[in-house]
Amino acid sequence: MLDRRQFCAASGLAFAAPFSAPALAQFRVEISGVGATQLPIAITRFRNDDIGGTSLSAIVRADLERSGAFRMVEGNAALDDTSTPSMAEWRARAADALAAGSVARLADGRYDVRFKLWDVVKGSDLGGQSAAVDPSELRLAAHRIADFIYEKLTGEKGVFSTRIAYVTRAGSRYTLRVADADGENGQVALTSGQPIISPAWSPNGKELAYVSFERQKAVVFVHNVASGERRAIADFRGSNSAPAWAPDGQRLAVTLSRDGGSQLFSIGKNGESPRRLATSSGIDTEAQFSADGRFLYFTSDRGGGPQIYRMPAAGGSADRVTFSGGYNISPSVSPDGRTLAYVTRAGNAFRLSVLDLSIPGAQPATITDSGEDEHPSFAPNGRLVVYATKVQGRSVLMTTTLDGKIKARLPSQTADLREPVWGPYGR
Amino acid sequence: MKTFSRHLLTVLAAASLAACSSVKLDDPAPVESRTGGTVVPGSGMNNGAASSQTRVAPVDVTNTNASVMSNLPRVVYFDYDSYIVKDEFRPVIEANAKALSGDRKRHLAVEGHTDDRGSSEYNLALGQRRAESVVKSLTLLGAEASQLEAVSFGKERPAAQGEDEAAWAKNRRAELANR
Numbered sequence: 236m237l238d239r240r241q242f243c244a245a246s247g248l249a250f251a252a253p254f255s256a257p258a259l260a261q262f263r264v265e266i267s268g269v270g271a272t273q274l275p276i277a278i279t280r281f282r283n284d285d286i287g288g289t290s291l292s293a294i295v296r297a298d299l300e301r302s303g304a305f306r307m308v309e310g311n312a313a314l315d316d317t318s319t320p321s322m323a324e325w326r327a328r329a330a331d332a333l334a335a336g337s338v339a340r341l342a343d344g345r346y347d348v349r350f351k352l353w354d355v356v357k358g359s360d361l362g363g364q365s366a367a368v369d370p371s372e373l374r375l376a377a378h379r380i381a382d383f384i385y386e387k388l389t390g391e392k393g394v395f396s397t398r399i400a401y402v403t404r405a406g407s408r409y410t411l412r413v414a415d416a417d418g419e420n421g422q423v424a425l426t427s428g429q430p431i432i433s434p435a436w437s438p439n440g441k442e443l444a445y446v447s448f449e450r451q452k453a454v455v456f457v458h459n460v461a462s463g464e465r466r467a468i469a470d471f472r473g474s475n476s477a478p479a480w481a482p483d484g485q486r487l488a489v490t491l492s493r494d495g496g497s498q499l500f501s502i503g504k505n506g507e508s509p510r511r512l513a514t515s516s517g518i519d520t521e522a523q524f525s526a527d528g529r530f531l532y533f534t535s536d537r538g539g540g541p542q543i544y545r546m547p548a549a550g551g552s553a554d555r556v557t558f559s560g561g562y563n564i565s566p567s568v569s570p571d572g573r574t575l576a577y578v579t580r581a582g583n584a585f586r587l588s589v590l591d592l593s594i595p596g597a598q599p600a601t602i603t604d605s606g607e608d609e610h611p612s613f614a615p616n617g618r619l620v621v622y623a624t625k626v627q628g629r630s631v632l633m634t635t636t637l638d639g640k641i642k643a644r645l646p647s648q649t650a651d652l653r654e655p656v657w658g659p660y661g662r
Numbered sequence: 663m664k665t666f667s668r669h670l671l672t673v674l675a676a677a678s679l680a681a682c683s684s685v686k687l688d689d690p691a692p693v694e695s696r697t698g699g700t701v702v703p704g705s706g707m708n709n710g711a712a713s714s715q716t717r718v719a720p721v722d723v724t725n726t727n728a729s730v731m732s733n734l735p736r737v738v739y740f741d742y743d744s745y746i747v748k749d750e751f752r753p754v755i756e757a758n759a760k761a762l763s764g765d766r767k768r769h770l771a772v773e774g775h776t777d778d779r780g781s782s783e784y785n786l787a788l789g790q791r792r793a794e795s796v797v798k799s800l801t802l803l804g805a806e807a808s809q810l811e812a813v814s815f816g817k818e819r820p821a822a823q824g825e826d827e828a829a830w831a832k833n834r835r836a837e838l839a840n841r
Contacts, residue, residue, distance in 0.1 A: 432816075
């Protein structure tokens with residue numbers, strides 16, 4: 236159950252892009268809502284918590300809060316990973332778990348990061364880790380601590396060390412960016428004077444497919460994030476869009492208009508062997524593979540208004556999946572295949588909704604109050620969804636738990652942020 | 663002269679920003695004016711915004727195909743949720759089809775657009791439908807299919823900003839652009 240990943244500095248994490256700019260003003264995490272069942276936990280300030288310029292315990296706290304599974308218990312105490320805290324004292328503070336740690340600067344310029352986790356209820360030591368970390372990897376070290384705590388206490392994998400990609404627009408300048416899952420450390424992968432839409436992570440997390448309009452039409456590119464190397468894989472007559480990677484990383488589903496209309500095709504990751512997947516009388520687009528690669532979920536208006544359908548990944552007859560409302564688009568399916576997140580339109584309001592796919596005839600739930608939601612994307616543990624919405628006229632990114640109860644805004648001081656897509660485990 | 667050097671700057675800036683792709687300096691850089699809407703070379707149909715004394719409407723003359731095609735109407739507008747070319751735009755279709763029939767070396771891209779409600783991808787497909795509808799109308803009146811390419815910008819290149827029907831109506835359009 237516990238992922239004993241090496242807690243060590245990774246090498247070669249360069250986002251080499253020709254015009255990569257330093258990260259713009261950092262996101263703040265604003266969390267709203269009260270979760271259903273939350274485990275109360277105290278994360279005390281680490282000894283020398285911010286010696287490297289950023290508070291590691293604050294990152295851990297924010298990660299755990301954003302997950303919706305934890306509630307922070309305040310506690311000022313001079314604890315570290317070598318302490319023997321009084322369980323009675325922390326039980327009295329209504330904490331079920333406690334974590335403490337320390338940071339020390341090493342002679343070679345790296346940092347020694349250590350932490351320990353206690354089950355306060357049982358009064359037991361749940362272990363911890365220590366590692367030497369490059370200064371540039373301090374935030375990642377904190378995210379890995381949050382992952383350890385999350386997994387130990389919930390039994391599920393944490394997503395705090397994962398990344399998201401998204402598009403920014405400021406005036407007529409567009410960028411495709413890669414950031415940590417908390418929105419920090421944003422790095423520019425692509426800058427353009429033309430729109431960029433529909434980023435999609437390859438299953439191994441090394442490449443992004445996206446649609447760029449730099450050739451005055453929609454063309455699908457695949458882009459190596461570390462090297463900046465990119466190739467156009469679909470530039471057929473008309474528009475080429477909506478890339479989605481098959482789980483084996485070898486082929487993508489795309490929407491092409493080369494044969495007229497907007498229809499679903501499969502194409503190799505280097506643009507080879509395009510193959511039509513379906514023929515319908517309407518628009519078929521926004522394809523997403525199920526995690527087991529067996530199915531494609533997609534948006535189609537073959538029946539009139541747009542609805543979400545599912546068909547075998549190799550093509551074949553499609554079954555309609557959404558039945559509530561006359562306009563349902565932008566599917567994202569959870570890795571376990573049980574939940575569909577999508578956008579439903581009611582009147583002029585576009586709202587994020589979730590549907591339990593495992594219960595035939597289930598009613599969907601609308602989980603936001605906003606009216607301009609777009610582009611939901613599941614985290615790889617299936618517990619959170621990132622999406623775009625508008626706040627006071629500006630487009631921002633939010634994460635939400637599936638019940639809609641805990642939402643966190645990832646605000647930015649700059650530009651409109653759109654088209655978020657959550658990356659896979661592993662960097 | 664001032665306008666020209668401002669355009670040169672815009673084009674150079676666009677060239678320096680486009681990662682890994684070359685923007686030829688004589689490509690018409692789309693000059694987006696937030697108040698006046700996208701200006702197409704020689705367009706006889708602007709978006710109807712009243713011009714004030716102080717505003718300078720940018721004109722891009724870098725398009726070398728400007729000659730015969732430059733005085734033709736270039737925009738067709740659509741009703742909500744529709745891709746049908748209305749009768750009032752028949753003159754636009756006729757004029758362009760005639761010009762294309764008259765010179766088989768001419769090529770046009772028909773660029774479909776939508777208002778900003780809904781997802782980028784679904785709107786891209788709706789814009790594609792509009793573009794293909796105009797292409798069909800043009801071929802029915804004499805243009806060759808090989809002279810035309812239907813593409814879409816979906817909601818990514820609005821002509822007008824705003825969250826009301828007035829703005830949305832200006833964005834539901836197909837534009838004919840030289841290629």
